Amino acid sequence: MRFVLLGPPGAGKGTQAERLAKKYGIPHIATGDILRQSVKDRTKSGMLAKSYMDRGELVPDQILIGIIRDRLSSLDCSKGSILDGFPRTVTQADALSSILHRLNQKLDGAINLELPEEEVIARLSGRRVCRSCGTNYHTQFNPPKEGGKCDKCGGQLYQRDDDKEEAIQNRLKVYQRQTEPLIKYYKKEGLLISVDGAKEISTVFENLCEIVEGVKK
Numbered sequence: 301m302r303f304v305l306l307g308p309p310g311a312g313k314g315t316q317a318e319r320l321a322k323k324y325g326i327p328h329i330a331t332g333d334i335l336r337q338s339v340k341d342r343t344k345s346g347m348l349a350k351s352y353m354d355r356g357e358l359v360p361d362q363i364l365i366g367i368i369r370d371r372l373s374s375l376d377c378s379k380g381s382i383l384d385g386f387p388r389t390v391t392q393a394d395a396l397s398s399i400l401h402r403l404n405q406k407l408d409g410a411i412n413l414e415l416p417e418e419e420v421i422a423r424l425s426g427r428r429v430c431r432s433c434g435t436n437y438h439t440q441f442n443p444p445k446e447g448g449k450c451d452k453c454g455g456q457l458y459q460r461d462d463d464k465e466e467a468i469q470n471r472l473k474v475y476q477r478q479t480e481p482l483i484k485y486y487k488k489e490g491l492l493i494s495v496d497g498a499k500e501i502s503t504v505f506e507n508l509c510e511i512v513e514g515v516k517k
């Protein structure tokens with residue numbers, strides 16, 4: 301079972317992908333997380349990616365395509381995977397299609413989590429992330445039990461640089477210009493499935509499970 305999750309930043313791709321991966325026992329591949337880890341580890345691609353990420357710009361396609369090619373070729377992805385944050389451009393979508401073709405694998409669907417712009421801004425500006433385990437919180441909608449601390453591991457919560465006001469506006473523009481065309485792209489391929497991302501986390505998850513179960517049959 302192999303899906304990509306589409307949708308604007310803050311639509312809940314990470315949260316939902318993590319849950320799906322856990323329930324169906326397949327890897328959750330989040331390119332944003334992979335890049336943030338590379339920045340933390342000060343690798344060559346991490347150093348190159350950082351300035352793009354801080355500004356809310358997309359990191360060059362070739363870096364991402366290399367990351368995804370390596371990741372999808374690993375053994376644990378042979379049963380399936382949930383891609384979160386990739387592809388984000390038509391070039392990346394074309395590359396994904398040829399990588400999967402070479403691996404003799406195929407996509408079961410591209411799920412678009414729909415969310416209106418005002419909601420995107422409200423969600424991103426309140427998002428806080430655990431520095432240690434990466435769990436997401438929201439100051440208003442999903443606060444931690446103890447202020448500034450992760451419920452799961454006690455790690456410190458922080459606001460991503462790209463969740464700050466100026467970067468959010470830029471990410472929205474980048475999304476509309478470079479990523480939104482993927483909706484048409486996957487519609488044309490007959491793979492697009494739209495889901496209302498504004499509903500409660502658990503309701504969205506139920507909807508996604510129905511879709512996944514439908515494909516498994």
Ligand code: AMP
Nearest residue numbers: 331332352353357358359364385386388
């Ligand atoms: P995310 O955690 O998915 O919101 O990604 C955070 C940032 O990482 C994005 O704003 C981009 O700068 C970069 N990034 C993640 N995935 C990609 C991708 N597929 N293509 C280009 N840049 C990406």
